[in-house]
Amino acid sequence: MNAVLSLPSQRPKLFLLVAAVVWLIAFQLLLPLSEFLSTLLPVARDSHLGGALQFFLYDTPKVLLLLAGVVFAMGIVNSYFTPERTRALLAGRAEGAGNVMAALLGVVTPFCSCSAVPLFLGFVQAGVPLGITFSFLIAAPMVNEVALALLLGLFGWKIAGLYLGLGLAVAIVSGWVIGRLHMEASLEDWVRNMPQEHARAGVDTLILAERVQAGFVAMREIVGRVWPYIVAGIAVGAAIHGYVPEEFMAGLMGKDVWWSVPAAVLIGVPMYSNAAGVIPIVEALLAKGAALGTVLAFMMSVIALSLPEIVILRKVLKIRLIATFCAVVAGGILIVGYVFNAVL
C-alpha cells in the first residue's frame, strides 16, 4: 500500500503511465456498466423515465471521469505556464502574432475570472500591448479545460475541436480589432499613470513529482467545486431528454430562425455560469432540434462575457472601452453562430 501511495512522488513517470492505463480501462467499462445498471431499474427502458434515467446513469460517470482526467492533465500543463512567465513572453510583442500567442497562452495559463483585473494591470504595466492583453483575457475563461472536457464527453472530439478553434479565433480577432482601435486613452487615468515594470519570468524550479502533485491539487479543487453543477446540469438535461418532444426546439432555436443567434447571445451575455452548469443543458437542447451554431453562440456568450466580470473591469477601463470590448466579442460570437448554422 505504501509503495502505491509513494509512486507519484518517487516514480512520477511510471505513475503517469499506470494512471493513464487505469483511466482508459475505466472509461471503456463505463458503457456496459451503465447498461447493466439501467436493466436493474424497475422502469421500462423505452418509457420517458427510463430514457431520462439511462441518460443520467451513463453521462454522469462519463463526464466526471473525463473531467477528472483532463483537469489533472491540465494541472500538470498549467505548472509550466505561470501568469508571470506568460506575461514575460508577451511583453513588447508585435500585434498579429502576439494576439495568436496570447490566445494560445490563455488556454494553458491557470486563470480564474476573479484575477482578470490584477492580471490586466500587470500586463499593462509590463508593456504588453492592449489588444494582446485582451486576446488573452477573452481566451482564458472561454477556452478552458472544464468546457473542453465537457464538450468532449457529451459531444465528441469534433465539436470540442470546433469550439477550441472558434473560441481561439474570436479571442485573436477581437483582441486584434481592439488593438487597432488604439484605445489606450480609455484606460482609467490611474492605470495609465502606473509605473512601468520590467516583466520577469522567475525561475522554474519544479520537478516532475511536484507537477504531478499540482495535477492532484487542481483535480481536488476543480472537480470538488464543479461536480454538483455537473450532476444538476445533467439531471436537467436528462429530464429534457426524456420528456420534451423531439424537434420542440427546432421552431425556437432551429437553423431557419434567423433571430435565434442574436437572441441567444443577448440572453447569454448577462448570464453568469461556469461551463459546467451550462453544457449539459446545451446538449439536451441540441438533441431536441436546436441548431449547433445557435447553441455554441449561447454557450460562448455565457462563459466569455458576464455581468460580474464587466462590473469588475469597469474599475480599470472607461465605459467606452468596456462597451467596445463587449461589442467586439459579442459580434465575433454572433458571426461564429451564423457561420456554423450556414455551413452545417
Next chain:
Amino acid sequence: MKVVKILGTGCANCRATTQRIAQVAKELGVPITLEKVEAIQDIAAFGILATPAVVVDGKVVHTGGVPVREKIASWLGG
C-alpha cells in the same frame, strides 16, 4: 504576531482562502492578524498577477488559488 493579508476582490476563492487560513491558525494555536485587502489599487501595489494572493509579514508567499493546508501551516509555523 504574524500579520496575514489576503489580497482579492471578494470572489469565492478569496473567501475560501480567508476561512482556511483562519481555521489552520486556530488548529495550530498560532495567533495571527487577518487583513483583507480588497481595493484594486492596493492589490496592484503588491505587483501580483493572480488573486487570491497571501502576504505574510509584508512578503508575498502565494498567488492564484486557494492554498493547501500544508502550505498555510508552513507559513504560520516558521
